[in-house]
Amino acid sequence: MSDAHDAQAVKAAVRKYLIIFGALIVGTIVTVLVSFVHFGEEGSNTINILVALAIASVKAFLVAGYFMHLISERKMIYGILLATVFFFAGLMYLTVWSMEPVNLVHIKADVP
Amino acid sequence: MEIPYTAKIRPDTGLYNAKLGIWLFLASEIMLFGALFSSYILLRVGAEPGTWPQGLLNVPLGTFNTLVLICSSVTVVLGWAALKMNQFNKYRIYQGITILCALIFMVVKSFEYHDKFVHYFVRLNDGTEMNGHIEGNPMFMTLAKLKQQNKAEFVFHPDAPKADHKEEGNAGVAHATMTIQTADVRKLESWGPWHNTFLAIYFTLTALHALHVIGGALVIFMIWGPLAGMWKTDPERYTNRVEVSGLFWHFVDLVWIFLFPVLYLL
Amino acid sequence: MQPKTHDTKHHDAHAPDHHELGFWQKYVFSTDHKVIGVQYGVTALIFMFFGFLLMMAMRWQIAYPGQPMPLVGGLLESILGDVASGGVMSSDLYNAFGAMHGTVMVFLAIVPLAFGAFGNLIIPLQIGAPDMAFPRLNMVSYQSYVVGGVIMMVSFFIPGGAAQAGWTSYSPLATLIPTDGQTYWLIGMIFLITSSLLGSVNVLATIIQLRAPGMNWMRLPFFVWAQFVTAFLLLLAFPPLEAAGVMQLMDKVFHTSFFLPTGLAVGGEFADISGGGSPLLWQHLFWFLGHPEVYVLILPALGIVCEILANNTRKPIWGYKSLVYSALLIGFLSFIVWAHHMYLTGMGSKISTFFQTTTMIISIPSVIILTCYFITLWGGSIRFNTPMLFALAFLPMFGIGGLTGLPLGFNFSDLHLHDSYYVIAHFHYVVAPGTIFALFAGIYYWFPKMTGRMMSEGLGKIHFWLSLLFMNLIFQPMFMQGMAGMSRRMADGGANYSQAVVGEGATLTDTIMHLNTTISWAAWGLALAQIPFIWNFFWSIRSGKKIESDNPWNATTLEWQTPTPPPHGNFVGPIEVHRGPYEYSVPGRSTDFTPQNEK
Numbered sequence: 001m002s003d004a005h006d007a008q009a010v011k012a013a014v015r016k017y018l019i020i021f022g023a024l025i026v027g028t029i030v031t032v033l034v035s036f037v038h039f040g041e042e043g044s045n046t047i048n049i050l051v052a053l054a055i056a057s058v059k060a061f062l063v064a065g066y067f068m069h070l071i072s073e074r075k076m077i078y079g080i081l082l083a084t085v086f087f088f089a090g091l092m093y094l095t096v097w098s099m100e101p102v103n104l105v106h107i108k109a110d111v112p
Numbered sequence: 113m114e115i116p117y118t119a120k121i122r123p124d125t126g127l128y129n130a131k132l133g134i135w136l137f138l139a140s141e142i143m144l145f146g147a148l149f150s151s152y153i154l155l156r157v158g159a160e161p162g163t164w165p166q167g168l169l170n171v172p173l174g175t176f177n178t179l180v181l182i183c184s185s186v187t188v189v190l191g192w193a194a195l196k197m198n199q200f201n202k203y204r205i206y207q208g209i210t211i212l213c214a215l216i217f218m219v220v221k222s223f224e225y226h227d228k229f230v231h232y233f234v235r236l237n238d239g240t241e242m243n244g245h246i247e248g249n250p251m252f253m254t255l256a257k258l259k260q261q262n263k264a265e266f267v268f269h270p271d272a273p274k275a276d277h278k279e280e281g282n283a284g285v286a287h288a289t290m291t292i293q294t295a296d297v298r299k300l301e302s303w304g305p306w307h308n309t310f311l312a313i314y315f316t317l318t319a320l321h322a323l324h325v326i327g328g329a330l331v332i333f334m335i336w337g338p339l340a341g342m343w344k345t346d347p348e349r350y351t352n353r354v355e356v357s358g359l360f361w362h363f364v365d366l367v368w369i370f371l372f373p374v375l376y377l378l
Numbered sequence: 379m380q381p382k383t384h385d386t387k388h389h390d391a392h393a394p395d396h397h398e399l400g401f402w403q404k405y406v407f408s409t410d411h412k413v414i415g416v417q418y419g420v421t422a423l424i425f426m427f428f429g430f431l432l433m434m435a436m437r438w439q440i441a442y443p444g445q446p447m448p449l450v451g452g453l454l455e456s457i458l459g460d461v462a463s464g465g466v467m468s469s470d471l472y473n474a475f476g477a478m479h480g481t482v483m484v485f486l487a488i489v490p491l492a493f494g495a496f497g498n499l500i501i502p503l504q505i506g507a508p509d510m511a512f513p514r515l516n517m518v519s520y521q522s523y524v525v526g527g528v529i530m531m532v533s534f535f536i537p538g539g540a541a542q543a544g545w546t547s548y549s550p551l552a553t554l555i556p557t558d559g560q561t562y563w564l565i566g567m568i569f570l571i572t573s574s575l576l577g578s579v580n581v582l583a584t585i586i587q588l589r590a591p592g593m594n595w596m597r598l599p600f601f602v603w604a605q606f607v608t609a610f611l612l613l614l615a616f617p618p619l620e621a622a623g624v625m626q627l628m629d630k631v632f633h634t635s636f637f638l639p640t641g642l643a644v645g646g647e648f649a650d651i652s653g654g655g656s657p658l659l660w661q662h663l664f665w666f667l668g669h670p671e672v673y674v675l676i677l678p679a680l681g682i683v684c685e686i687l688a689n690n691t692r693k694p695i696w697g698y699k700s701l702v703y704s705a706l707l708i709g710f711l712s713f714i715v716w717a718h719h720m721y722l723t724g725m726g727s728k729i730s731t732f733f734q735t736t737t738m739i740i741s742i743p744s745v746i747i748l749t750c751y752f753i754t755l756w757g758g759s760i761r762f763n764t765p766m767l768f769a770l771a772f773l774p775m776f777g778i779g780g781l782t783g784l785p786l787g788f789n790f791s792d793l794h795l796h797d798s799y800y801v802i803a804h805f806h807y808v809v810a811p812g813t814i815f816a817l818f819a820g821i822y823y824w825f826p827k828m829t830g831r832m833m834s835e836g837l838g839k840i841h842f843w844l845s846l847l848f849m850n851l852i853f854q855p856m857f858m859q860g861m862a863g864m865s866r867r868m869a870d871g872g873a874n875y876s877q878a879v880v881g882e883g884a885t886l887t888d889t890i891m892h893l894n895t896t897i898s899w900a901a902w903g904l905a906l907a908q909i910p911f912i913w914n915f916f917w918s919i920r921s922g923k924k925i926e927s928d929n930p931w932n933a934t935t936l937e938w939q940t941p942t943p944p945p946h947g948n949f950v951g952p953i954e955v956h957r958g959p960y961e962y963s964v965p966g967r968s969t970d971f972t973p974q975n976e977k
């Protein structure tokens with residue numbers, strides 16, 4: 001790993017890291033600015049949520065892909081993460097599905 | 113026989129043991145935070161329409177902390193790169209900044225927490241509801257505590273109504289400083305996790321995240337300071353340790369990248 | 379070529395490489411996987427015994443509700459006070475014992491024994507590794523388990539006693555019971571979960587990284603595969619329960635309302651809470667662990683049974699590849715079936731349909747595994763030794779357990795059976811005469827490797843036949859009780875309820891009620907049946923028949939190619955694997971077994 005060739009590659013990578021640093025900062029500022037604008041229909045902030053999550057996902061991709069070197073990682077790690085993401089998605093999707101408004105009884109009560 | 117692949121890479125998997133170990137651990141962390149995120153969504157979707165609180169948190173502070181964590185993530189990776197290029201001193205500086213960032217993050221976070229602990233919700237016997245501060249800014253005051261301390265009255269500074277949320281909050285209620293009789297109070301509680309479900313999940317998520325920040329910073333500090341001697345005796349393994357602790361740190365940053373918009377902005 | 383046997387001289391010569399360790403380092407703070415495995419095993423067996431004691435006390439209350447307990451009544455009163463006044467078990471105590479029986483058995487006994495003990499002891503040996511990948515983490519994992527266990531035990535003695543809301547700890551009940559038992563339970567669980575996570579990271583890294591040269595994936599003994607999938611389940615399914623535990627802890631300690639709905643009334647008054655939470659959320663997160671957990675309970679057992687079947691039929695396992703793919707499929711699917719435990723929560727019929735479908739699909743790979751085992755028996759010249767007897771009995775017992783799961787997996791039949799004794803019988807068939815039998819088989823099988831001595835066959839057979847008899851006497855009648863409508867978790871064994879409807883239309887008839895007594899006596903009988911085992915275990919350590927070679931069962935897998943007991947670092951020289959795990963009776967060989975490391 002620590003041969004000279006490797007050191008060269010690392011040197012090149014440093015530039016990339018700095019560019020990504022810039023992108024992450026821009027991403028953060030855009031997220032905040034965008035949150036002051038209301039998209040879509042009155043009374044629904046679905047689009048705002050989607051926009052914010054999309055930007056967050058891009059940032060996450062940059063951090064995971066480049067800082068954590070996932071882009072050039074081994075198959076084994078991909079396998080593990082893929083399984084994890086699948087189960088996470090299942091957990092999130094199925095639990096939220098079970099909360100469909102049809103299935104819910106809202107109890108209105110005079111809380112003390 | 114010695115345990116193989118503690119520093120060297122196993123040819124067929126392309127990994128050394130600790131790297132595989134940390135990725136497995138991170139997979140379980142994804143499930144941990146994933147479950148909490150799912151709970152957040154479930155609670156929010158299940159809430160009575162229009163009752164989910166928004167805008168309770170301090171956006172500038174949150175933004176600042178986001179930038180701090182991003183900065184620390186960059187210095188971690190630069191520190192590792194410096195080691196790869198055999199520049200130990202540069203690594204020292206970068207990783208020093210990382211640790212500093214972690215400290216700044218925690219200090220800002222504790223200010224945010226403190227703000228919530230001295231912010232109160234009051235409901236009077238006549239049904240009036242107000243949010244604001246108690247004179248002297250005590251933390252965690254409750255009705256029971258007031259009675260215990262035999263305070264017959266206290267001075268209360270209601271919040272000014274927010275410009276963009278005119279219809280909610282304290283609109284209609286006078287927001288001049290007032291004195292409230294303890295006997296008139298039905299309920300008094302600070303904005304801790306007990307106050308509503310949003311604050312509950314906010315405190316749980318951020319406290320768990322803060323524990324990760326503390327843990328990660330401690331490990332990075334140990335490798336940076338007390339254990340740095342290893343650079344001389346076994347540089348390859350030392351670099352691996354820096355890489356592994358760095359992976360953890362990036363993950364902590366990653367969680368925050370999602371926490372910030374979800375809790376502060378949406 | 380004969381397998382090398384290593385006499386004592388040989389490994390004496392090997393010993394000086396390692397400097398002598400003191401007692402504490404060698405036995406208490408050891409990082410050697412074998413010592414840690416034994417630590418896990420002994421601790422887990424003690425917990426299993428304890429869990430059994432709790433259940434025996436409960437069985438008295440069920441069979442003879444309200445009568446003072448003989449023998450132990452006075453003792454319980456003097457230790458626990460009012461909850462056992464006059465030696466009679468109060469409902470609170472019954473609930474605490476019930477909750478803790480489940481918790482102890484699942485989290486402190488079976489999983490640590492199957493995964494912690496057998497995993498630690500056997501995996502590195504079978505893959506030809508010198509130790510686990512992270513020995514120090516391994517030690518911390520064991521210690522965290524002990525701490526969790528101690529916290530659970532301490533909770534019996536705090537005011538109000540241990541947790542009372544069942545091992546499933548459903549909120550709001552778990553949150554609203556005013557005593558601190560649940561808080562202890564949650565903190566204990568957090569330690570146990572930490573222990574499992576460290577353990578599973580370790581097992582996965584070990585299997586992936588430390589396989590000996592030549593030990594490619596399709597040459598792994600099935601036991602290793604089973605542990606591999608188990609570790610994945612633990613790694614990814616436990617964190618959501620940890621999240622849920624943290625949230626319930628917040629509910630208990632900081633009075634949040636994660637699991638408490640708006641408008642919750644307690645004792646006719648609105649509770650003083652913010653509300654807005656969801657009881658359903660707890661169930662989702664609990665069962666997201668809970669269902670994979672049941673496969674954590676069964677997979678290692680399937681692995682152990684596989685090793686013993688191959689060894690004692692002297693035949694290769696039939697369908698090795700289908701076993702591996704089935705195990706992987708089970709692991710995968712077990713993450714998306716959890717809500718079949720929640721059909722009665724009113725979560726809606728569409729989502730029920732989804733979970734019914736996945737549940738039916740997951741039973742297929744289980745059946746494949748069992749079928750492969752049965753076919754393996756076909757035409758084998760079977761050796762009926764004690765490990766083999768337990769392994770053989772495992773097959774029909776697990777079969778009964780699994781098949782009775784199907785009616786539970788359809789929501790129309792589950793409406794009737796849910797939360798009844800039928801469910802109790804179903805999962806006990808899988809776990810008690812199932813998993814526990816496999817664990818016994820494993821103990822009898824690997825005992826000589828660890829001690830150099832055999833356990834007594836005679837005592838082993840007594841142990842086996844009596845256990846088989848009593849297990850079935852206990853759990854078989856529960857199916858009938860459950861189908862007749864007897865609910866689980868009733869402190870009087872249904873006595874009051876059976877009075878509600880008598881004569882025409884009564885379902886809890888005298889016959890059904892009388893089974894309570896039968897079951898209880900069988901349970902106490904089962905306890906007696908363990909005496910030969912306990913005696914055998916300790917007696918054989920010192921005085922069992924010495925084994926003549928390192929490979930007394932003439933087995934093929936690598937754990938038998940080490941000195942006995944294996945020294946620190948396990949193998950004497952570098953080891954290389956040349957063949958699959960079950961090469962028994964290969965034509966043209968001088969012996970009927972060919973070890974994996976033989977050319």
Ligand code: HEM
Pocket residue numbers: 546672673675676718719737740741744779780781783784786787788792795796797801804805808809
């Ligand atoms: C392969 C077929 C299986 C099916 C279709 C199945 C199905 C089910 C269902 C639907 C329930 C919920 C019943 C209810 O509460 O109304 C249940 C409960 C349970 N099952 Fe299974 N199961 C299977 C195998 C297993 C195995 C292999 C194990 C364990 C090793 C197991 C352990 C349990 C446990 C512990 C419970 C009870 C949980 C509780 O409520 O305390 N099951 N099973």
Ligand SMILES: [Cu+2]
Pocket residue numbers: 668669672715716718719
């Ligand atoms: Cu299940």
